[in-house]
């Protein structure tokens with residue numbers, strides 16, 4: 314519960330700073346809080362109004378900007394200036410969306426296909442981050458207006474499959490809207506929280522979150538253990554939802570009324586009216602057996618049975634996704650202990666029926682499916698506000714994070730499936746005498762060689778004071794914060810020289826890529842191990858060659874010519890094997906060189922000690 318205090322000076326009630334939960338959706342967005350008196354999450358509605366703010370931004374000719382319901386009429390009258398579905402563009406390049414470019418009625422810039430998309434409105438260009446920030450700002454204003462207190466902190470939800478770039482973009486949109494985004498939370502995580510699942514520490518549960526909205530479908534399988542929400546798998550279809558059901562009804566009526574394509578092109582408002590009536594019919598049929606209405610004086614009707622026949626193939630596609638998600642998680646239907654329903658389209662009775670049959674259990678559909686994600690975000694916000702200290706909700710890293718070490722090997726600092734937030738430090742040193750800088754290359758992936766993994770960032774730690782090789786202590790620490798953003802810091806402990814970098818990869822990874830990377834690591838496991846041991850042997854060989862060379866140069870006067878000759882011969886042998894691919898030969902040559910040089914080293918040491926002792930009195 315939010316804390317309420319009394320301002321001693323004025324005697325008025327003062328509310329502790331409110332952290333709001335925001336569901337930034339593809340079609341609609343909402344803001345929710347934990348009610349200060351009841352302790353229950355509630356969505357914020359304008360007086361007599363709707364809780365849903367349509368995720369729409371309209372730019373007027375005169376420079377005016379309207380958001381939400383006010384922007385809706387312009388979808389039809391000014392489609393080029395009215396931005397919808399901006400969430401689909403978050404963290405994406407033109408290449409990522411080119412196949413769907415015709416879906417958007419506004420202009421997406423395609424001049425530099427590799428960089429993040431921009432949207433052109435008139436002669437101005439907007440990034441998806443800026444556009445989303447308009448919607449967030451509207452939600453912030455709404456919350457401030459209703460709560461009558463400034464709102465500066467928020468938790469924002471994103472789909473479980475959002476990659477780093479998309480999460481970072483969402484966070485940046487929040488910042489731009491004047492919100493300190495305390496946490497980015499997965500939508501299925503929020504939905505389960507709204508149902509109280511995962512709120513008790515001891516419970517360990519495997520659940521499915523089925524989310525069918527207006528234009529997108531997601532199924533997520535989560536395992537919740539002691540407040541940790543692990544996404545086991547996600548599946549879905551980013552272009553499947555209630556809109557498809559509307560279109561199916563439109564098609565059905567057009568057939569019945571013999572409305573041709575030509576008539577529709579002649580009268581654009583007709584297709585608009587058809588679509589609106591179809592949605593009305595669909596909603597009506599969620600509670601009735603028959604819909605009757607009229608379009609331009611023509612009677613239209615559809616029964617629930619007829620609608621269900623149209624809807625069935627779409628719902629079957631979602632059920633297939635559920636089966637895939639289970640398979641990907643290595644689970645069977647019986648393993649799923651709870652099923653949570655999210656999204657307006659889960660109100661369709663046939664959806665509930667088919668999902669219930671597939672999972673063979675009763676579904677969680679008691680809460681308003683449009684609101685569950687925002688309600689859960691409000692619960693998470695309250696936990697972050699410190700009002701529920703027992704709970705810390707955590708997510709997990711999908712792939713290992715590490716740095717490149719000698720020979721191009723991957724040194725993992727944070728293994729995959731680590732809980733986040735997570736912090737790990739490890740010490741490294743220099744390879745050369747007087748080395749002033751170290752290059753730190755950060756990688757993500759499961760393979761043993763960095764070249765097979767994905768490079769996230771690279772930076773140089775410079776200004777290390779001159780020291781012999783091996784003496785500097787360079788501590789590299791990785792911090793993955795609660796949003797999954799990685800902060801890498803390198804510090805030379807003796808001198809205090811320090812450098813850090815926040816890893817904001819422009820392109821994160823899609824689910825498929827993560828899957829492929831994991832699969833690759835399994836298929837290549839054997840050859841990876843072989844390569845790693847060869848590279849390790851070569852690295853060790855190179856080190857001993859360097860040290861021996863140094864030793865000979867420094868101590869020439871203490872060694873006989875013969876000794877130098879045989880040492881050099883052993884060094885040549887090792888060098889020859891180093892270019893081959895037999896690690897055992899390299900190890901044997903290292904052994905030989907070691908055996909040979911050890912007595913010399915001991916002799917040199919003895920001489921050094923006796924020289925040091927000379928002239929010194931003991932006792």
Ligand code: AMP
Nearest residue numbers: 526527555556596599656657658660661
């Ligand atoms: P969302 O994206 O979660 O806001 O879901 C919006 C979708 O839910 C739209 O396609 C709506 O037509 C659909 N929807 C809302 N209410 C109902 C209802 N009572 N029956 C069927 N579909 C509905």
